[in-house]
Amino acid sequence: MRQTSDMSTLNRQYRLAARPDGLPRRTDWTFGEEPVRDPADGEVLVKVILVSLDPAMRGWMNEGKSYVPPVALGEVMRAIGVGRVVASRNPKFAEGDFVAGMFGVQEYAMVDGKGMHRVDPALAPLPKYLGVLGMPGMTAYFGLLDVGKPRPGDTVVVSGAAGAVGSVVGQIAKIKQCRAIGIAGGKAKCDYVTRDLGFDECIDYKAEDVRRALGERCKDGLDVYFDNVGGAILEAALARLALHARIVICGAISQYNSTTGMKGPANYMSLLVHRASMPGMVVFDYAARYKEAAADLAGWLAAGKLKAREDIVAGLDNFPEALLMLFSGENTGKLVLKIAEE
Amino acid sequence: MRQTSDMSTLNRQYRLAARPDGLPRRTDWTFGEEPVRDPADGEVLVKVILVSLDPAMRGWMNEGKSYVPPVALGEVMRAIGVGRVVASRNPKFAEGDFVAGMFGVQEYAMVDGKGMHRVDPALAPLPKYLGVLGMPGMTAYFGLLDVGKPRPGDTVVVSGAAGAVGSVVGQIAKIKQCRAIGIAGGKAKCDYVTRDLGFDECIDYKAEDVRRALGERCKDGLDVYFDNVGGAILEAALARLALHARIVICGAISQYNSTTGMKGPANYMSLLVHRASMPGMVVFDYAARYKEAAADLAGWLAAGKLKAREDIVAGLDNFPEALLMLFSGENTGKLVLKIAEE
Numbered sequence: 027m028r029q030t031s032d033m034s035t036l037n038r039q040y041r042l043a044a045r046p047d048g049l050p051r052r053t054d055w056t057f058g059e060e061p062v063r064d065p066a067d068g069e070v071l072v073k074v075i076l077v078s079l080d081p082a083m084r085g086w087m088n089e090g091k092s093y094v095p096p097v098a099l100g101e102v103m104r105a106i107g108v109g110r111v112v113a114s115r116n117p118k119f120a121e122g123d124f125v126a127g128m129f130g131v132q133e134y135a136m137v138d139g140k141g142m143h144r145v146d147p148a149l150a151p152l153p154k155y156l157g158v159l160g161m162p163g164m165t166a167y168f169g170l171l172d173v174g175k176p177r178p179g180d181t182v183v184v185s186g187a188a189g190a191v192g193s194v195v196g197q198i199a200k201i202k203q204c205r206a207i208g209i210a211g212g213k214a215k216c217d218y219v220t221r222d223l224g225f226d227e228c229i230d231y232k233a234e235d236v237r238r239a240l241g242e243r244c245k246d247g248l249d250v251y252f253d254n255v256g257g258a259i260l261e262a263a264l265a266r267l268a269l270h271a272r273i274v275i276c277g278a279i280s281q282y283n284s285t286t287g288m289k290g291p292a293n294y295m296s297l298l299v300h301r302a303s304m305p306g307m308v309v310f311d312y313a314a315r316y317k318e319a320a321a322d323l324a325g326w327l328a329a330g331k332l333k334a335r336e337d338i339v340a341g342l343d344n345f346p347e348a349l350l351m352l353f354s355g356e357n358t359g360k361l362v363l364k365i366a367e368e
Numbered sequence: 369m370r371q372t373s374d375m376s377t378l379n380r381q382y383r384l385a386a387r388p389d390g391l392p393r394r395t396d397w398t399f400g401e402e403p404v405r406d407p408a409d410g411e412v413l414v415k416v417i418l419v420s421l422d423p424a425m426r427g428w429m430n431e432g433k434s435y436v437p438p439v440a441l442g443e444v445m446r447a448i449g450v451g452r453v454v455a456s457r458n459p460k461f462a463e464g465d466f467v468a469g470m471f472g473v474q475e476y477a478m479v480d481g482k483g484m485h486r487v488d489p490a491l492a493p494l495p496k497y498l499g500v501l502g503m504p505g506m507t508a509y510f511g512l513l514d515v516g517k518p519r520p521g522d523t524v525v526v527s528g529a530a531g532a533v534g535s536v537v538g539q540i541a542k543i544k545q546c547r548a549i550g551i552a553g554g555k556a557k558c559d560y561v562t563r564d565l566g567f568d569e570c571i572d573y574k575a576e577d578v579r580r581a582l583g584e585r586c587k588d589g590l591d592v593y594f595d596n597v598g599g600a601i602l603e604a605a606l607a608r609l610a611l612h613a614r615i616v617i618c619g620a621i622s623q624y625n626s627t628t629g630m631k632g633p634a635n636y637m638s639l640l641v642h643r644a645s646m647p648g649m650v651v652f653d654y655a656a657r658y659k660e661a662a663a664d665l666a667g668w669l670a671a672g673k674l675k676a677r678e679d680i681v682a683g684l685d686n687f688p689e690a691l692l693m694l695f696s697g698e699n700t701g702k703l704v705l706k707i708a709e710e
Contacts, residue, residue, distance in 0.1 A: 093641045256637075275640045290632030295598075298617045298648030299435045306640030 035062040039132035040103045040345055045089055048285040049353060052346040054087070055103060055131075062134045065115045070142070072109040072125060072135045077342075077363040078156040079349050080106070080190075081254075084282040093308045102130035103345075106161060108145060108152050109135065110368070119144070126155050131345050133365060149324070152368060157190050157360030158323055158334035165276060165309040166194035166252075167319040171202070173307045174250040174274045178203035181244050183263060186254035187228055188215035190360035191276065194323075195252045196225045197332050204250075207243060209236060209259055211355045218358055223333055237262035247271065247300070256281045257289060264293045267300040275306040283353055335359030377404040381474035382445045382687055387431055390627040391695060394688040396429070397445060397473075404476045407457045412484070414451040414467060414477045419684075419705040420498040421691050422448070422532075423596075426624040435650045444472035445687075448503060450487060450494050451477065452710070461486070468497050473687050475707060491666070494710060499532050499702030500665055500676035507618060507651040508536035508594075509661040513544070515649045516592040516616045520545035523586050525605060528596035529570055530557035532702035533618060536665075537594045538567045539674050546592075549585060551578060551601055553697045560700055565675055579604035589613065589642070598623045599631060606635045609642040617648040625695055677701030 040055040065071045086097050086104050097104045107129035111119050116139045119125065127142030129135035145155040157163060169191075176182050182199035186192035187208025196206035196219065208219040208228040216228035229239040236259055240248065247268030253260050256278030263273065281288045297304055312319070326332035337357040339348040342365040351357045382397040407413045428439050428446050439446045449471035453461050458481045461467065469484030471477035487497040499505060511533075518524050524541035528534035529550025538548035538561065550561040550570040558570035571581040578601055582590065589610030595602050598620030605615065623630045639646055654661070668674035679699040681690040684707040693699045 091641075261632075275637065277640075278637055281637075288634045288637065290603075290634045290636045292630045292632045294632045294636070294646070295617065295620055295623075295630065295648070297646060298619075298650060299433070301648055301650060301653060303645050303647040304636070304639060305645040306637070306643055308640060308643060311643060 035134075036060070037062045037132055037134040038342060039130070040342075042087060042097045042099055042101055042103055044099070046084075046087055046283075049283045049350060050084065050087060050346065055346060057343075063136070065113050065136060067115050068138055069114075070111055070116045070119045070125075070137050070139050071113040072107075072127070072129055072137060072142075073112045073366060074107045074109040074129045074133055074135055075364070075366045075368055076108040076152055076156055077129070077131055077345070077365060078106040078160065079339075079352060079361040079363055080161070081277055081279045081282065081352050083349065084353070093310070102132050104128065105131045106156060107135070108155050109366075124152065126160060131342070131363075133342065147368065150327070153336040153338060153360065153362050154327075154334060156362055157336050158194055158327065158332065159320055161309055162190035162360060163194050163323050163334075164312060164316055164319050165307075166191045166198060167323060168309060168312040168315070169274050169276050169307045170195050170198050170250070170252060172312070173305050174252060174272050176202055176204045176250050179205075180249035181205045181207065181246070181268070182250040182252065183207045183209065183240065183244065183248045184252040184254070185209040185259050185263075186277070186279065187219045187225065188358045189254065192252070192254055193219070193223055193334065193359060194332070197223055197326075199250075200224055200226075201326060201331055207240075207248070209255075215358055218335075222335075231259060237265050240266040250274065252276060253278070255279050256291075261291045261293055264291050264296040267296055267302050269300050269302075271300055271302040273297075273302065273304040275304055279353065336362050338362045338364050340364045377476075378402070379404045379474055379476040380684060381472070382684075384429060384439045384441055384443055384445055386441070388426075388429055388625075391625045391692060392426065392429060392688065397688060399685075405478070407455050407478060409457050410480055411456075412453055412458045412461045412467075412479050412481050413455040414449075414469070414471055414479060414484075415454045415708060416449045416451040416471045416475055416477055417706070417708045417710055418450040418494055418498055419471070419473055419687070419707060420448040420502065421694060421703040421705055422503070423619055423621045423624065423694050425691065426695070435652070444474050446470065447473045448498060449477070450497050451708075466494065468502060473684070473705075475684065489710065492669070495678040495680060495702065495704050496669075496676060498704055499678055500536055500669065500674065501662055503651055504532035504702060505536050505665050505676075506654060506658055506661050507649075508533045508540060509665060510651060510654040510657070511616050511618050511649045512537050512540050512592070512594060514654070515647050516594060516614050518544055518546045518592050521547075522591035523547045523549065523588070523610070524592040524594065525549045525551065525582065525586065525590045526594040526596070527551040527601050527605075528619070528621065529561045529567065530700045531596065534594070534596055535561070535565055535676065535701060536674070539565055539668075541592075542566055542568075543668060543673055549582075549590070551597075557700055560677075564677075573601060579607050582608040592616065594618060595620070597621050598633075603633045603635055606633050606638040609638055609644050611642050611644075613642055613644040615639075615644065615646040617646055621695065678704050680704045680706050682706045
């Protein structure tokens, strides 16, 4: 192993400093630097190239029990990333390998290799491994197919349709012979969803009454609703269920920054009226089957049946403001922070 | 066929006069009388003995789409009942038959026999056919076993545990080797649930913090929650789920009379955290299998494994006030209005 770092190489990092009340602010993190050390036995040093910005990160900043432990105060902000191995004392990884894993919002990650996997920039550009070939793609794949269980001819509605997960959900629905209806904010996103991604319809929640629009465009009700947003849009979907509908609870981005507490869907008794169900899902449960999903997704990508866009913001310094783009709905496609050149 | 009625026999009836705002009031019905006519070909005239009082009746009084059409203004108030055939021009039913069906809140029902079935007062007292051997029993049976899918050793929690449905849910849970925890209001009901019905525990929501009590008594979380009440108790249950828990949405009695709109469970994202699901159920879907359930329930009753109590109020005149007992929690067991002698 070549020594690639010395005490003069610095690792710049965002560490969690406070638990946000409402939208996160720059002051909820401390931005500092520390020397990069050499890997110990079994360790791998990764130079982070791309940091994934995901709505789930907001939840990880909260105290209390969830599907993963919260980020501790003082800890490097948790984030998935793609990087290059610059030093390894782990036989599974070699210097020069491109890898994806839980690297955090920092320039260098020292990891034990668990949960990290190699990615191939010759097969797909690196940002794709954070989007359609990464967690968002896996979430869409298992959330729709395993949890939503669409049948050919079903009407599948997805919110956040121009986002990293929603865009894939609707395209897989089309591949599976369903009718795909997106919900997104603004004409540009809706055009992207229908023209570029091939959804049958897209409802602009900023311009339309979603409940009425769903009523008009899903006369027989919706069979699957894949929810990324919660709030009023979840209620609109509940009001338009077909019998035996499945509502996949994947996220609730409209609620994550509420300072008055989360709001539940007032009309949840529609589940009874329509003999519907509302299962929650967490992608990590499907880790043993990621390869199966990745093979399908890569195949559809190669065949042109699946399209994916990334929205790339440059500069580690910009992390706090870039993360907020998710909540203001500024990004189209997978939001990625680029912090180093390949 | 003997003529059993003439224009001098009067049928006293409650007809829906207004759609209630909040708790129903006596003025939401008109109490009138009309002559009883003779059955036409295919019809059956039933003298109603018992009227079932059910929380669902509140929902039937509202306008708008639900799992059954609303009761129309001017229509006899819908209710399940038990009665005796006093005249029949339908070959399936004979004078003297005891029958159960959708007879309405009235002294005589003229029906076509569809959905009506014979009951045997020699096998079980008539009120049982409105409770444990009627819709509440069927609801408990299919809601728990088919929708909740409990496995031996599971912790099953049920609200409205001293009520017609909840009391049967917990006892079936015990029969199926589960741990049964009830939630009910007041010491007398809780004592009934644990001492008479054999639940393992009962939480008194009037005296205890339900969320804390569930935390203490279900250390490993609850596997099945059978919800009859909605509101804060549903939220308490959501806060205490085990992984892959099932929340059976059967009713929401705490919400039916809200004048400020229904309230959804604020912490529904617990479904995601715990990979849980929240299916709704309507007992009418299981009509083809009622006999299967009735055989099991009657067998358990006969074997002393299942107990059922009815709370019987006498007098058709008392219908409006008797119905309200459901919402104030005054009844223990199945609430029945007795309007004639057998």
